[in-house]
Amino acid sequence: MELEKKLTALDRIYKIYDEFSAGLDVACEKTCTHCCTTNVTLTTLEGYKIVDQLTAVGKLGIIDRLTDLPHLKRYQPRVSINRLAELVAADAKVPPENPAETWGPCPLLKDELCAIYDQRPFGCRCFVSRQNCAATGFADIDDFTASVNTVFLQIIEHVDREGCSGNLIDLLPVMSSDNSQRAYAKDELKCEDSGLIVNWQLKVLMIPPEHRTQIEPILEQLRQIKI
Ligand code: SF4
Numbered sequence: 001m002e003l004e005k006k007l008t009a010l011d012r013i014y015k016i017y018d019e020f021s022a023g024l025d026v027a028c029e030k031t032c033t034h035c036c037t038t039n040v041t042l043t044t045l046e047g048y049k050i051v052d053q054l055t056a057v058g059k060l061g062i063i064d065r066l067t068d069l070p071h072l073k074r075y076q077p078r079v080s081i082n083r084l085a086e087l088v089a090a091d092a093k094v095p096p097e098n099p100a101e102t103w104g105p106c107p108l109l110k111d112e113l114c115a116i117y118d119q120r121p122f123g124c125r126c127f128v129s130r131q132n133c134a135a136t137g138f139a140d141i142d143d144f145t146a147s148v149n150t151v152f153l154q155i156i157e158h159v160d161r162e163g164c165s166g167n168l169i170d171l172l173p174v175m176s177s178d179n180s181q182r183a184y185a186k187d188e189l190k191c192e193d194s195g196l197i198v199n200w201q202l203k204v205l206m207i208p209p210e211h212r213t214q215i216e217p218i219l220e221q222l223r224q225i226k227i
């Protein structure tokens, strides 16, 4: 799939999610950053888009904050969400993940604000809570929204099925290199060589039976996207 088509599809996916999330009753605000930790993951397609947009506004230097942070504890996925869905559906053994503890604030936070807020990946966009996490100590997300979030993560990975996924701290510096961008545009980026995991084609959507009717209008919008 051509890169331009993938980027167009990603824009449309974000728009559909924005319309869905606009109807949610959540406590989230741009200046609320308790959920901004070192555990954010994203796909190479999202990373490419972020780098492209930062380059266009002369702010690619923001990514420099992510270099030389090997000591920073973070969640590094071992299998992608579509691969996980396939393993679970087949009742196969799922590789153990490292625990997703809260290890510290996201290095893209400055003065309590996200330096890439307008470009932030889906993993940040979908982190919502009905109550302020500062008061509760955890995100309070309803089960249906959690199912919707999973579906969007699966679809984004599917659009980027020739690409990779990984922690934001690992992936953005990779995608900010000219060589990686060229390799990615030709579907030749080697995930393992870059410390990332391989993306998978979508075969099984992880939607619990009780949400299948309610989620159908959203799925119908997603089906209209040419991917
Ligand atoms: S998920 Fe929690 S910490 Fe993040 S913006 Fe929403 S209320 Fe704030």
Ligand code: SF4
Binding pocket: 033, 035, 036, 037, 040, 106, 107, 108, 109, 113, 114, 115, 116, 117, 120, 121, 124
């Ligand atoms: S990229 Fe921005 S929105 Fe996402 S975790 Fe980091 S500071 Fe928060």
